Amino acid sequence: MVDLVHVPAEPDHPDAWTVEGTVQVGDAVDLAIHGSTDISLDVPMTRATMTEPHRAVHRLVALPAGSPRTPASVVGRAMIGLPLVGNAHLAVVYVGVHPHWRRRGIGSALWDAGLEIARAAGRRVVISDSSYRTEPPPGPDALESPTGSGRIPADDDATRFALARGFTLEQVVRHSVLDLPIHVDHLRAAPGSDYRVHLMQDDYAPEWREGMAVLKTRMSTDAPSAGLELTEDPWDAARVVADAADIRRRGQGFLVAVVEHVPTGTLAGFSMVEYPLDRPAVVYQGDTLVLREHRGHGLGMLAKIAVLDELGGVRPAAQRIHTWNAQENAHMLAINVALGFRQASVDAEWQRPL
Ligand SMILES: CC(C)(COP(=O)(O)OP(=O)(O)OC[C@H]1O[C@@H](n2cnc3c(N)ncnc32)[C@H](O)[C@@H]1OP(=O)(O)O)[C@@H](O)C(=O)NCCC(=O)NCCS
Structure with missing residues (x-):
């Protein structure tokens, strides 16, 4: 049949x-x-x-x-x-x-x-x-x-x-979509002298690979996963490099903003977008995370706006950004709604034992 x-x-x-x-x-x-x-x-x-x-x-x-x-x-x-x-x-x-x-x-x-x-x-x-x-x-x-x-x-x-x-x-x-260009001047806030943003395109600078590995590992445990049986997914610097190569192999470019905690020289958070090079109108929001110990300082919004500002120059024909967030992820959704994301569709996450 x-x-x-x-x-x-x-x-x-x-x-x-x-x-x-x-x-x-x-x-x-x-x-x-x-x-x-x-x-x-x-x-x-x-x-x-x-x-x-x-x-x-x-x-x-x-x-x-x-x-x-x-x-x-x-x-x-x-x-x-x-x-x-x-x-x-x-x-x-x-x-x-x-x-x-x-x-x-x-x-x-x-x-x-x-x-x-x-x-x-x-x-x-x-x-x-x-x-x-x-x-x-x-x-x-x-x-x-x-x-x-x-x-x-x-x-x-x-x-x-x-x-x-x-x-x-x-x-x-x-699933939400943000139409570009956006006007976010009212959301801009100076981060204070303890935090500094660094932007990277299509690769991670060697000095931030270890820090990115910590952030990516935390991403696997800190994003709300409800009853899904997900456990920690450990990253190291080599995997960070391999991941960047993977994105390029998919025919995509990416922009990432990392937030450095200046007194310790470590990374406190990041946000990234990926974009298919053959679809100039389309951008996908990738991961955004602020480590627990650095939350409450507006760093999520700071990193996102840094990426969006840069995106205008790198992908001038971009028309919309797609993003996905758990419906119970109130903090991330609040940032996205403030940026102007509107709900487009909805996904179900299913699980069964084998
Ligand atoms: C889900 C999907 C893959 C099912 O494909 P399909 O070829 O129609 O599936 P089958 O013909 O093998 O159906 C298997 C069983 O699913 C259930 N089912 C599927 N569609 C159904 C419907 N519209 N109403 C009621 N039962 C349905 C029935 O139990 C059905 O068995 P039955 O036809 O003997 O009653 C298809 O609808 C699809 O591609 N949906 C969009 C993609 C998607 O969401 N995939 C993820 C699914 S977890």
Whole structure:
């Protein structure tokens, strides 16, 4: 009924056409939900995910049985992400089926194959996510986040599928968009002499790599993760360098603002954005974090504004920034709302034991 093909990492492999197939289905799924492909993975981004040093990524595509082996025949796709450093007990499994090809068992076939890969890798927890165009009001048509913040539509293909597959809703994430240019002069504040901002583009200066590793490690524990079984994901300076190379390999540039705590010469916080070089209008907000011991001094806003100021010169055609925050992450959401981010869509974070 359905043929599954593994997507190879090598661009000269005979099945390399599957990369375009997976991108084509991703675009169709995203168009149906968001009305745009701003946040879809394109071919270079998809290829780059297949050879990341700190995560093994498997991809599968589904075709109606016997159809020609071309990208246009692909009607479904799966991604199985296996973290290799922290969180090695987890598999992130995502399945997407072209809206015209649903309820024919294609999602199930992809899902079963994905689960096999996760099982063979010895993973004991599966995490997945799904997106929805709007967050419903409270009521019988909404499924409430167990965190108490956020809701998703109960009557939706993805919700029904996840519940039928034994997943529990753990968290709701707000996707927001900020239209550029922005006017933030009223939000500017001098940081005081204890803090100083440094900006970097497309790489991390050697003197800040150790500090970035501390911040990235804290990011894995300090961002709210509700009931998701996430543990610390340790970073070191080498991983920071590898991560920068990874972003460049995806065909993206990045800007990062780090905040130095001047008396100790250590980093107190950072904020970064990434942008696909072939989509001049689009920017993604990456991580932002201020270490607990430095919170309450406006450093999150300071770092974000430093990045936004620089972005105007580096990506003059940028029109919008996408960001994702847990609905219970009140502090980060407050900063984003003050900057002018408006809610665009909503994501569910699902989990089930394996
Ligand atoms: C979720 C998704 C992958 C399902 O793909 P699919 O090919 O339609 O899935 P299947 O045909 O194998 O359906 C499997 C089961 O899921 C449930 N299901 C899926 N869609 C449903 C719907 N609209 N209403 C009720 N149940 C539904 C049913 O239990 C179904 O079994 P059944 O058809 O025997 O009743 C697809 O809807 C999709 O791509 N959604 C957007 C991407 C996404 O959010 N993916 C993440 C999901 S966690």
